[in-house]
Amino acid sequence: MSKDYKGGVFGGLKYFWGNMPAIDILQLRANEGDTYTQPVDLLFAASGDLRNVIKTINSIPATYKQPVSVAINDQDFDIVARNLILLLTASIMPDRGCAVDWMLHLWYSSMLRPMDLDALSTWHSLIENALRGITANETPELRGKIWEVPFAHGASTIRVGLTKEKWTSLLSYLKAPAGMTKDDARSLRIAVTLAREDTNDRISICQRPAHRLCKQRYREDGILLPFGESRDDFTVPNPTFFQSGSWPMNDSGDPLGGWDWAEVLAADGGLATNDIYGKLYTHVKDVLGNFWDTLRSRTIDFKLINVDALTIGQYFPQNKFARIETSNIADDGYLGATQTLLHVTSLLKSPAENPHATVLLLFMNAVEDTISEEEQLKIMPAEVKRVLKFMPLDMQDSAATARYGKENVLRSYAAINVRDGTKYFEQ
Structure with a gap:
């Protein structure tokens, strides 16, 4: 099965990475034009990870000077928590190099360095302050928090709507999993990634020998680094992966699936030109660096919520979006095209307001099912x-x-x- 809804899941497991290359859902230059004079509002209704969000924001032409609003929803709280931590880091962490390096490993490495855990603790006080504002409120409705980050040439705003229970749960994503050692985490991971030997072999024979070697190493240690770089400092289980005490993805989960293959191959991997994960490492760092820069050069308002896509309309009653990206909830195994369109088209700008306004639907299984x-x-x-x-x-x-x-x-x-x-x- 290659379904990936129900909170951004993939094959019944977490959709932390992509199995489709990142896309720019706006493509402003080819549609509204890079001198468009109206603000742009985007909705990622079942977002999964942030790759499409980042690709879209990075692709907005510098000539476009209007504010951009980005609403990001996923029903799976693990995914929303990771996305929030990554956005806070990109927006607030002042050192570009440290921010990019830390974001890359939080996103793709199963183990972190102690200094990465220190960076996570940076956001602990922010979350605790948000909690203080809602502890007296027992309502199950979403409670909001806004972080504003002013820059010289723009401002990032991060608005988050979560239940009180989820706000409290966020704190556990900022510290090492209790009682879990490096060896425990590795055992949990390879029990999934190395379990189906025949399947892994069938995948390997479709690859170049050098790429097989790189993939096998990543299956074994789960750390995204160039092949020859030391892993010795990566000793702390990544808390955003091990909340349930197990490895949350299936054995086909692979960071390479979330990025354009040609762009990865074109990246500078150093002297080891066949180190495909080294090239991916370089490519992702470039993408995240551009994202860090972009957040400081334009006005962007992020809104994160954690609800079922069926109910998303009630959380944005006043909003109309220029693009709505729905992942593959339109596949027949989930909502189907009719139900998806019924629930999201009311949020789309009318042709009179924006003739380029579009709902994007990914049909991962349509041909296979037909x-x-x-x-x-x-x-x-x-x-x-x-x-x-x-x-x-x-x-x-x-x-x-x-x-x-x-x-x-x-x-x-x-x-x-x-x-x-x-x-x-x-x-």
Whole structure:
């Protein structure tokens, strides 16, 4: 299964990373134009991690001078907590290099350094102050807190709406998991990432040898660093991953899935040119650095909430958005396209207000769900024939023709990549 709703989950687990490359949901220059004179309001209705938020903000042209409002929702509180901590860091931490390095490891590394935990404690007093304002209120309704961060050329505002219970829970994301050692955390993680040996092998044979080595190391230690860099200082379990006392993602969870492959390959990985995770490390640091810079050069108002997407309209009764990104809640396994549109289109600007206003829906499973077993058997011969154009079969090579040999496994994976999905998507 490749479903990822119900609070930004993926295969029933947390959607901390992406399985789709980050996109700019606004594309202002190609739509409204980079000299557009109106403020822009964006809604990420089932956000998952922040990659689409960051990609969109980083892509806004410098010539656009109007305020930007970004509403971010996810039903999964783990994800909202991580997103809030990352936004606070990007907005408030004054040292660019420290902020970027710390954000990268909080986002992608299963273990942190003691100094990273010290950085987390920086936000403890902020959360405690927010709690003091709501301790006397027992209502289950969302309670709000606003942090304003003025800069010389702009201002970031972070507005958060959470229940009292969730505000209290936030504190646990800022300290090491009680009683969990480095070895405990590693055991919990590899019990998932290394469990399905056959599956891992099938994935590995589709990769270059050097990339296999890098991926295996990341499966084992879960720390996003260039291959040759020391991991010795990473001794503290990342509290934003281990809140439940288990590893929260499935074994296919991979930071590489959240970023454009061509952009990652183009990154400078140093002398180890085949170190794909080293390139990812460089690419993500560049993206986060640009984000840190952008927050200090324009006026951005963030709003974070933690509700079911079905109810999101009641939390923004006065807001109308230029773009609404809904992840894949429109897949039939979740809300479906009709229900998704019914619940979010009332929040979209009218064509008269903004002819470019758009709801973006990701259909991860539409083609797969449309092709029946009977249809699959029907189209298989044509797909195999198409694959053989790119991967010729040597009938004299017994290894190449073996049913479960490497060559046939590769061809079976390749078949879906040469499929024309348009017909099934249109159905």
